[in-house]
Amino acid sequence: MSRKVVVTGLGAITPIGENVQETWANALKGVSGVHALENDWVEQYDLAVRIGATAPAPSEDVVSRVQAKRLDPSGQFSVAAAREAWNDAGFSGDTADTSDELDPTRVGVAFGTGIGGVWTLLDAWDTMQAKGARRVKPMTVPMLMPNGNASSVSMEFKARACAITPVSACASGTEAFYQGLNLIREGKADVVIVGGAESAIHPVTIAAFNSMQALSRRNDDPQAASRPFDIDRDGFVMGEGAGACILESEEHAKARGAKIYAELAGAGLSADAHHITSPAIGDEGGPARALRESMVSGGFEPSEIKHVNAHATSTPVGDIPEAGALRAAFGSEVDSMAVSATKSMTGHLLGGSGAVEGVLTILALKNRIAPCTINLDNQDPKIDLDVVTTARDLPSGDMVAISNSFGFGGHNSVAAFRSV
Numbered sequence: 001m002s003r004k005v006v007v008t009g010l011g012a013i014t015p016i017g018e019n020v021q022e023t024w025a026n027a028l029k030g031v032s033g034v035h036a037l038e039n040d041w042v043e044q045y046d047l048a049v050r051i052g053a054t055a056p057a058p059s060e061d062v063v064s065r066v067q068a069k070r071l072d073p074s075g076q077f078s079v080a081a082a083r084e085a086w087n088d089a090g091f092s093g094d095t096a097d098t099s100d101e102l103d104p105t106r107v108g109v110a111f112g113t114g115i116g117g118v119w120t121l122l123d124a125w126d127t128m129q130a131k132g133a134r135r136v137k138p139m140t141v142p143m144l145m146p147n148g149n150a151s152s153v154s155m156e157f158k159a160r161a162c163a164i165t166p167v168s169a170c171a172s173g174t175e176a177f178y179q180g181l182n183l184i185r186e187g188k189a190d191v192v193i194v195g196g197a198e199s200a201i202h203p204v205t206i207a208a209f210n211s212m213q214a215l216s217r218r219n220d221d222p223q224a225a226s227r228p229f230d231i232d233r234d235g236f237v238m239g240e241g242a243g244a245c246i247l248e249s250e251e252h253a254k255a256r257g258a259k260i261y262a263e264l265a266g267a268g269l270s271a272d273a274h275h276i277t278s279p280a281i282g283d284e285g286g287p288a289r290a291l292r293e294s295m296v297s298g299g300f301e302p303s304e305i306k307h308v309n310a311h312a313t314s315t316p317v318g319d320i321p322e323a324g325a326l327r328a329a330f331g332s333e334v335d336s337m338a339v340s341a342t343k344s345m346t347g348h349l350l351g352g353s354g355a356v357e358g359v360l361t362i363l364a365l366k367n368r369i370a371p372c373t374i375n376l377d378n379q380d381p382k383i384d385l386d387v388v389t390t391a392r393d394l395p396s397g398d399m400v401a402i403s404n405s406f407g408f409g410g411h412n413s414v415a416a417f418r419s420v
Contacts, residue, residue: 005184006420007261008253009089009246011081011195012359015053015239015346019084023356024363027371028391032223032345034237041203049215051222052201053347055241070139071152072117073199077242077352078149079156082111082193086157089246090258095158096191101256108161108189109154110179111244112172112196114351114407115205116146122204149197153244161189169407170311172196173243173354177415178267180247181297190252195244196355206238212277214315226348227375228312228341229319229383236313239347243355245362262365265400265418266298272410279321279406287325287404290412295329298416300400302333305416307370307394307401309361310385312341313348322404323383338392339385340364341373354405358415361403365419368394 010020015033017023026033033053042050058068058080068076093099096107120143124136142148147165154163162183166175173196180192209215216235218225226237253260270293272279272286280286295301311322326334342360349356364370370388379387402416 003185003187004250005181005247005264006250006253007245007264007362008248008258009085010261010359010362011084011088011244012242012356013055013058013077013080014241014356015055018056020359024360027342027345027360028369030345030372030374032374033239034222034225034347036222045203045207047203047206049206049210049217050219051225051237053237053239054201070143072120072143072148074113074117074197075143075149075152077199078111078153078195078197081195081197081242081244082153082156085193085244085246097158102191104158104160106161106190107157107159108183108192109150109159110164110166110176110192110194111150111153112166112168112176112351112355113146113149114167114169114172114198115200117144117148118200118202118205120144122202153193157193159193168411168413169409170348170350170353171405171407171411171413172351174358174403174405174413174415175269176355177264177358178269178413181264181267184247184249190249192247193244194247195242196352197242198350198352199240200350201238201240209238216314224375226314226344228310228314228344228373229379229387230376231378231380233314233316233319235315236343237347239349241349241356242352243359245358260420262362263418263420264415265300266294266416268293268297268414270412272412274410277408278317280410281321281324285321285325286410286412287322287406288328290414291325291329294402294414294416298400298418300416300418302330304400305330305333305337305402306399307361307364308337308339309357309403310339310341311404311406312343314343320380320382322406323385326385335386337386338370338388338394340371340388342371344374354403354413357403361401362417364394365401365417368396370394
């Protein structure tokens, strides 16, 4: 812990907002981004699940028409969120090599994804089937590769320290915070653009997740479909979009007079080595170990944690183990933590979820208010958490807030933020 790491810029493009300001406002009001999908392929393939949480396409002044043709939709979301975060951080130039405050070789990227360019891959297959191999686009590989998002962000901002791609299913976005924290702590970078993105609302992925019985089939009431912690939850809702943050060493941020949202105090990782889709439970389960590691990494006690942005996907199998992991790691102090489940509004952005939820957690600390959880009509009695159903004020004074992400394959990641 040789260098303190702080957050100086935020960016997001989500099902409930085309930027951070709109996303945050709607998270406080309890606006749902879930709706009936109107794509022709819903009827073409007679999909059992016909709902999703789509995000708006980035505007042309952020991602140009030419640039969009060379980026998978997830890459477009990545660049848009990173651009907003970069501008919010107040750097003097559009890129690291045009800024008087930055050395490009000391600026890194850690940008996660769960699947990568799935739209590009499957569109290329459709093209080849219909028109032959010669019609497959030359940029297909750069657009479909999972590291394409980190690469695109790195090139957009001339970040030359590194371009890391956590690919840990739904834990990817939060794992990016872990990577960025360690890069700065270890002195390998002064600034790291961290985040995560996903664009996987595609007939194949919807059909595949539905075959696993992971998705909600509440087609007749889309806005009520994502209902974390509710006893009538029946699966998650596919979402899309991206979140991004600018991390800096405290000394670097203060030297240039940057505003500081919060400190990234610590982060934790673990693996379940248990089951490909079901989380390990109990005191020694992976989620509880990741939570404990975040405390060790951040040097704080459970009594300091006042807010939790839960992973809380709205699946019957996932929500209960998370509640158990929180209590296993933090004991009775969990009773004084305000828990928000923002996937109730955004749906599940897979590899982008942890990044967006990290942004919301940082804003909760900065503004001293916890966003709400919608659709919690009847809380599951097995989930003994203080869940925030309407936006709630958080206490004054120093405190910690955490954001959890747990992914298929047994990946667990936690980011812990401290107020400044």
